[in-house]
Amino acid sequence: MFEFLAAYLKKKGSLTDDEIAQIREYTVVKSLRRKQHLLQEGEVSHYNSFVAKGCMRLYHMSADGNEHVLRFAVEEWWISDYESYHTGNLSKNYIDALEDSVLVMFHKRDFDALVKAIPNFQKLIEKLDTRSYDASQNRILSTIGDSAEVRYEKFITTYPGISNRVSLRLIASYLGLTRETLSRVRRQYGKTAK
Amino acid sequence: MFEFLAAYLKKKGSLTDDEIAQIREYTVVKSLRRKQHLLQEGEVSHYNSFVAKGCMRLYHMSADGNEHVLRFAVEEWWISDYESYHTGNLSKNYIDALEDSVLVMFHKRDFDALVKAIPNFQKLIEKLDTRSYDASQNRILSTIGDSAEVRYEKFITTYPGISNRVSLRLIASYLGLTRETLSRVRRQYGKTAK
DNA sequence: CGATTCTTTGAAAACAGTCAATCTGTGTGG
DNA sequence: CCACACAGATTGACTGTTTTCAAAGAATCG
Numbered sequence: 001m002f003e004f005l006a007a008y009l010k011k012k013g014s015l016t017d018d019e020i021a022q023i024r025e026y027t028v029v030k031s032l033r034r035k036q037h038l039l040q041e042g043e044v045s046h047y048n049s050f051v052a053k054g055c056m057r058l059y060h061m062s063a064d065g066n067e068h069v070l071r072f073a074v075e076e077w078w079i080s081d082y083e084s085y086h087t088g089n090l091s092k093n094y095i096d097a098l099e100d101s102v103l104v105m106f107h108k109r110d111f112d113a114l115v116k117a118i119p120n121f122q123k124l125i126e127k128l129d130t131r132s133y134d135a136s137q138n139r140i141l142s143t144i145g146d147s148a149e150v151r152y153e154k155f156i157t158t159y160p161g162i163s164n165r166v167s168l169r170l171i172a173s174y175l176g177l178t179r180e181t182l183s184r185v186r187r188q189y190g191k192t193a194k
Numbered sequence: 195m196f197e198f199l200a201a202y203l204k205k206k207g208s209l210t211d212d213e214i215a216q217i218r219e220y221t222v223v224k225s226l227r228r229k230q231h232l233l234q235e236g237e238v239s240h241y242n243s244f245v246a247k248g249c250m251r252l253y254h255m256s257a258d259g260n261e262h263v264l265r266f267a268v269e270e271w272w273i274s275d276y277e278s279y280h281t282g283n284l285s286k287n288y289i290d291a292l293e294d295s296v297l298v299m300f301h302k303r304d305f306d307a308l309v310k311a312i313p314n315f316q317k318l319i320e321k322l323d324t325r326s327y328d329a330s331q332n333r334i335l336s337t338i339g340d341s342a343e344v345r346y347e348k349f350i351t352t353y354p355g356i357s358n359r360v361s362l363r364l365i366a367s368y369l370g371l372t373r374e375t376l377s378r379v380r381r382q383y384g385k386t387a388k
Numbered sequence: 389c390g391a392t393t394c395t396t397t398g399a400a401a402a403c404a405g406t407c408a409a410t411c412t413g414t415g416t417g418g
Numbered sequence: 419c420c421a422c423a424c425a426g427a428t429t430g431a432c433t434g435t436t437t438t439c440a441a442a443g444a445a446t447c448g
Contacts, residue, residue: 068339086324134277136330144370145262176338
């Protein structure tokens with residue numbers, strides 16, 4: 001399964017075979033069945049994980065038991081609870097598998113060392129970090145400024161690979177809507193879109 | 195005005211006087227009167243700016259003329275349209291001064307070089323970047339999961355230095371509410387809070 | 389196939405937005 | 419010093435949107 005990460009590093013970061021071999025040394029491969037958890041609230045997120053196969057989700061559970069999806073991650077995305085990962089504090093969130101999945105994981109300690117040691121890897125990771133930040137800003141803007149219909153529309157056009165793979169309940173949760181509202185919004189959207 | 199940045203770098207990043215002198219070489223100091231713009235839609239955000247004095251705001255203007263505040267920045271905060279800054283693409287946003295302000299600005303070219311050259315500076319900036327990302331995640335979570343009242347409450351407790359300095363109209367815009375709704379929410383909050 | 393989860397629908401209630409008017413505080417010019 | 423203008427904040431009445439609760443229909447998994 002490491003081969004998926006190797007191909008990714010070659011394609012996106014132009015890493016050499018030597019560099020990739022070096023990275024391989026520090027990986028842990030983990031398989032998760034659908035619904036299994038990678039992280040639970042109260043644990044520290046020590047690992048940054050590359051999704052080689054499957055679909056993962058980072059979510060928060062509020063006091064009244066409501067789930068809110070913070071992120072999805074499919075093949076070639078990375079996932080961790082970055083707040084806990086960065087600070088070492090206990091996570092307030094959960095990560096679980098929405099499908100049977102395979103992850104290539106790095107302990108933060110090793111990941112940081114590799115980033116420092118391999119300039120091409122560093123460049124790639126920095127690019128991902130800034131993209132991720134920019135995506136957050138766009139999500140904030142859409143959430144505070146767009147109607148439910150527009151938010152849904154933007155989501156399925158921005159992340160078609162996710163929207164046709166996860167349930168509407170989860171998309172609604174990501175968008176900050178109830179499933180009922182999303183259901184009604186889609187009916188409307190179907191009409192106006194074509 | 196550079197002295198404000200110097201003190202900040204010493205305090206937050208333990209930079210030496212030599213390092214600070216080196217950084218000083220690349221700064222541009224700019225004063226803005228209230229309501230003046232630092233960046234307009236369609237320009238590229240080439241600079242990262244440290245707020246030495248005053249209060250700035252980054253906002254988006256939607257097609258129908260609505261403003262949405264993406265960020266505030268007061269003393270010791272940094273501001274830029276990071277999406278444009280990172281990618282070099284034209285900005286979709288505006289930055290203006292909410293009060294008479296003084297900025298210590300770095301061209302991205304120089305800023306990147308300094309980050310590379312001064313490890314302590316790099317460490318400080320990386321910490322800020324991750325904090326900024328984590329704050330974005332928390333804002334997303336609050337926006338999709340909390341009621342208007344709770345969002346307001348969290349805002350004023352998280353950013354008291356901002357909430358007692360900017361108008362309610364702007365806080366409403368930051369929270370994704372109309373000023374009327376925020377006004378009503380506050381009346382309720384005043385009752386339940388004490 | 390049965391059980392479970394996901395999606396849709398309906399009706400009522402809660403919430404937030406719009407528009408228009410009023411109120412408040414601040415600062416300016418006469 | 420007062421009168422006035424101005425911007426920000428509040429209020430009321432109304433409209434539109436979203437949630438809630440309950441129930442039923444569709445799809446999926448074991």
